[in-house]
Amino acid sequence: MWQWLVRLYHRLGSPKWFYEITSRWIPWLVGLSVVGCAVGLVLGLLYAPADYQQGNSFRIIYIHVPAALLAQSAFMMMAVAGAVFLIWRMKMAAWVARSIAPVGASFCLIALLTGAIWGKPTWGTWWVWDARLTSMLLLLFLYFGVMALQRAIESEDASHRAGAILSLVGLVNIPIIKYSVEWWNTLHQPATLKLTEKPSMHPDMLVPLLIMIVTTYVFFALLVILRTRNEVLWHERKRSWVRDLLES
Amino acid sequence: MEFNSFAEFLAMGRHGLYVWLSYGITAVIVVINVILPMMQRRRFLKEQRQRMRRERRNQTGEKQHASST
Amino acid sequence: MSLVMATVKRDLLLAARNPGEWLNPLMFFLMVAALFPLAVDPDPKFLSKIAGGVIWVAALLATLLSLDALYKADVEDGSLEQWLASGESLYVLALGKALVHWIASGLPLTLMSPLLGLMMALPDDAFPALLLSLGVGTPVLSLLGAVGAALTAGVRSGGLLLSLLILPLYIPVLIFAASAVYHAGIGMSYNGQIGFLGAMLALAACLTPFASAAALKLNLSR
Amino acid sequence: MSTSFAPDSVDLIARSLYCERDDRVLFQHLDLHVSNGHLLQLAGPNGAGKTTLLRLLAGLNRDYDGELLWKGESLHKVYSEYAHDRLYLGHLAAIKRALSPIENLRWLMSPWMSEDRDHAVSEDQLWGALDQVKLAGYEETPCQQLSAGQQRRVGLARLAIVPTPLWILDEPFTALDVDGVRWLEEQIQRQVGRNGAVVITSHHALQNIPTLVRLDLGALAEQEGLL
Numbered sequence: 082m083w084q085w086l087v088r089l090y091h092r093l094g095s096p097k098w099f100y101e102i103t104s105r106w107i108p109w110l111v112g113l114s115v116v117g118c119a120v121g122l123v124l125g126l127l128y129a130p131a132d133y134q135q136g137n138s139f140r141i142i143y144i145h146v147p148a149a150l151l152a153q154s155a156f157m158m159m160a161v162a163g164a165v166f167l168i169w170r171m172k173m174a175a176w177v178a179r180s181i182a183p184v185g186a187s188f189c190l191i192a193l194l195t196g197a198i199w200g201k202p203t204w205g206t207w208w209v210w211d212a213r214l215t216s217m218l219l220l221l222f223l224y225f226g227v228m229a230l231q232r233a234i235e236s237e238d239a240s241h242r243a244g245a246i247l248s249l250v251g252l253v254n255i256p257i258i259k260y261s262v263e264w265w266n267t268l269h270q271p272a273t274l275k276l277t278e279k280p281s282m283h284p285d286m287l288v289p290l291l292i293m294i295v296t297t298y299v300f301f302a303l304l305v306i307l308r309t310r311n312e313v314l315w316h317e318r319k320r321s322w323v324r325d326l327l328e329s
Numbered sequence: 330m331e332f333n334s335f336a337e338f339l340a341m342g343r344h345g346l347y348v349w350l351s352y353g354i355t356a357v358i359v360v361i362n363v364i365l366p367m368m369q370r371r372r373f374l375k376e377q378r379q380r381m382r383r384e385r386r387n388q389t390g391e392k393q394h395a396s397s398t
Numbered sequence: 399m400s401l402v403m404a405t406v407k408r409d410l411l412l413a414a415r416n417p418g419e420w421l422n423p424l425m426f427f428l429m430v431a432a433l434f435p436l437a438v439d440p441d442p443k444f445l446s447k448i449a450g451g452v453i454w455v456a457a458l459l460a461t462l463l464s465l466d467a468l469y470k471a472d473v474e475d476g477s478l479e480q481w482l483a484s485g486e487s488l489y490v491l492a493l494g495k496a497l498v499h500w501i502a503s504g505l506p507l508t509l510m511s512p513l514l515g516l517m518m519a520l521p522d523d524a525f526p527a528l529l530l531s532l533g534v535g536t537p538v539l540s541l542l543g544a545v546g547a548a549l550t551a552g553v554r555s556g557g558l559l560l561s562l563l564i565l566p567l568y569i570p571v572l573i574f575a576a577s578a579v580y581h582a583g584i585g586m587s588y589n590g591q592i593g594f595l596g597a598m599l600a601l602a603a604c605l606t607p608f609a610s611a612a613a614l615k616l617n618l619s620r
Numbered sequence: 621m622s623t624s625f626a627p628d629s630v631d632l633i634a635r636s637l638y639c640e641r642d643d644r645v646l647f648q649h650l651d652l653h654v655s656n657g658h659l660l661q662l663a664g665p666n667g668a669g670k671t672t673l674l675r676l677l678a679g680l681n682r683d684y685d686g687e688l689l690w691k692g693e694s695l696h697k698v699y700s701e702y703a704h705d706r707l708y709l710g711h712l713a714a715i716k717r718a719l720s721p722i723e724n725l726r727w728l729m730s731p732w733m734s735e736d737r738d739h740a741v742s743e744d745q746l747w748g749a750l751d752q753v754k755l756a757g758y759e760e761t762p763c764q765q766l767s768a769g770q771q772r773r774v775g776l777a778r779l780a781i782v783p784t785p786l787w788i789l790d791e792p793f794t795a796l797d798v799d800g801v802r803w804l805e806e807q808i809q810r811q812v813g814r815n816g817a818v819v820i821t822s823h824h825a826l827q828n829i830p831t832l833v834r835l836d837l838g839a840l841a842e843q844e845g846l847l
Contacts, residue, residue, distance in 0.1 A: 261574060
């Protein structure tokens with residue numbers, strides 16, 4: 082088992098291996114994303130019953146919740162990849178971390194925008210300082226910070242390391258931020274209608290949501306892989322295997 | 330099926346604007362995220378192929394130059 | 399340890415020679431707070447409600463202003479290189495630098511805050527809470543901010559970038575500190591908030607020097 | 621200190637060092653041994669990696685492959701002992717312009733001034749060193765009023781006092797006048813003469829030192845086929 086892990090680690094560290102294996106994965110990931118998205122949306126938009134309080138506007142849940150979940154776990158993955166780079170100096174990890182940042186920020190933006198739009202029919206206004214939306218906004222700021230820092234530092238190695246350090250600091254802070262925002266929210270707003278908190282969800286509503294969550298993770302993997310492959314090509318452009326690839 | 334007609338589906342019980350706006354914005358962001366890395370890849374391949382062609386031309390040029398002197 | 403002590407002494411000496419470095423953020427603190435009555439409403443009843451929050455936002459911005467210079471000069475003139483060459487722990491040095499920053503920024507802000515409290519019609523009961531929250535909260539700002547300062551020390555025009563990185567991390571401090579002042583003003587207990595600020599201070603004092611030390615090394619590669 | 625260093629007080633070994641920057645290999649298979657009485661001059665064209673190698677040897681940079689040993693142990697494992705035994709003078713002088721030479725020197729020397737160390741440096745030695753580098757009378761003038769050469773001398777004054785057997789100097793001759801250059805040459809000779817060791821990057825021709833070894837990184841790169 083241990084030896085298998087060590088071998089996997091060395092393989093993961095090899096850009097060429099990564100490029101080749103992901104070439105085989107991409108069709109599967111694309112297929113899964115398309116099928117999952119189609120099934121999830123048909124079930125969610127056509128077959129799930131309307132919410133008794135919110136009516137049909139609740140159907141936004143099928144993008145809002147997966148995007149919000151993903152935006153948070155993507156930050157964690159970015160920080161973990163950064164830590165792997167800091168500790169073992171594995172360049173692949175740095176490229177993965179750099180690829181995650183814009184994708185994670187995109188999903189964070191989706192969660193924010195759909196949350197705001199959802200707020201209009203629910204609360205009657207486009208923006209409410211709701212605890213979840215506020216922590217999403219702060220998460221977006223954290224993403225912006227990491228990306229701005231990576232862009233500002235000229236030396237590539239230093240920019241990877243700086244991004245990794247900042248995302249780790251951010252990771253430690255996220256629970257504190259979430260807790261403090263929730264605490265602040267209970268002070269200022271008496272419990273209003275929460276967007277996504279339901280005592281129990283009808284299975285017809287829940288199943289499409291679960292499908293969409295899984296699909297979003299698969300799609301996220303696809304996007305990160307696409308970006309990481311570009312990083313691999315760029316950094317290995319002088320190696321013979323990339324040259325062979327260019328010749329063909 | 331929750332809706333009886335396509336028009337009803339689009340209307341989403343008076344919430345059509347919000348639902349479709351959400352899905353529309355999401356679609357735009359998703360498409361951008363797919364297209365950007367693909368364009369980047371295409372640009373990379375083009376630039377590198379050009380660079381290799383240039384290098385090869387320079388190499389053969391040097392050889393000819395060396396043989397002529 | 400000797401280099402840390404020498405650095406703390408040297409930086410305090412430098413602050414004494416260039417008083418502008420720490421006086422300017424203080425004046426900025428005063429001016430920002432003066433903007434609110436002018437821009438919003440000078441009615442004391444309204445001001446007393448927002449006073450705690452406004453003073454804290456101003457303190458936060460003033461801290462950010464003074465942070466940019468924390469490591470920049472040390473990176474540019476080679477002091478940082480000599481730290482690393484000395485073999486002494488960068489963790490302790492980062493802690494020392496954050497302490498110097500707090501002495502030159504957080505401490506004077508705290509001492510000056512009652513003046514702003516008067517300007518903003520802060521309720522009498524809230525003054526102890528204001529002093530206490532600033533006293534416990536501003537060291538957290540210095541410690542967290544020092545990480546950002548270390549990360550951006552080698553970046554040209556890193557001041558704005560520094561604010562982008564650090565502001566989201568300041569939110570919890572802002573929330574609990576401003577709420578402590580507000581609750582004190584309406585005669586409620588604010589022990590919980592101060593306790594939370596204290597916990598954040600302990601956590602920041604333990605963890606942020608690691609991040610600062612790692613970030614400082616970035617400015618030395620090459 | 622006129623006494624000479626113990627015979628095994630300098631023992632710095634580099635084994636098959638490999639270093640690349642921005643996808644370019646600066647050097648590989650590099651072996652070095654610096655011990656007592658050695659003077660090693662790193663030479664080579666700009667961009668050959670002189671400063672990079674110097675910083676690796678000084679322990680300031682861990683971004684390399686291969687081995688660096690100090691007295692037989694990995695340099696970064698015994699870094700605090702190593703740091704106490706070697707003096708590193710960077711290309712940047714670490715001088716604060718608002719402070720006077722004596723205040724600057726006091727800070728620069730602080731790692732060697734704590735009393736629990738053997739041969740702790742005393743305050744008198746600092747004043748004496750400033751006297752040696754012709755800064756007598758300027759000890760308490762803010763450095764911003766001194767010339768660039770004078771400011772560099774503040775940093776160089778450390779050479780007159782620091783009791784470390786190994787010196788690592790990055791372009792120390794920069795911005796010095798004729799007198800300063802002569803003084804610095806004397807210091808290097810004195811250090812080698814008392815059985816200490818010096819590693820230096822400089823375009824300056826060092827003379828009258830029989831133990832001088834020049835390592836030309838440009839020639840090395842050519843030999844290894846890195847160009």
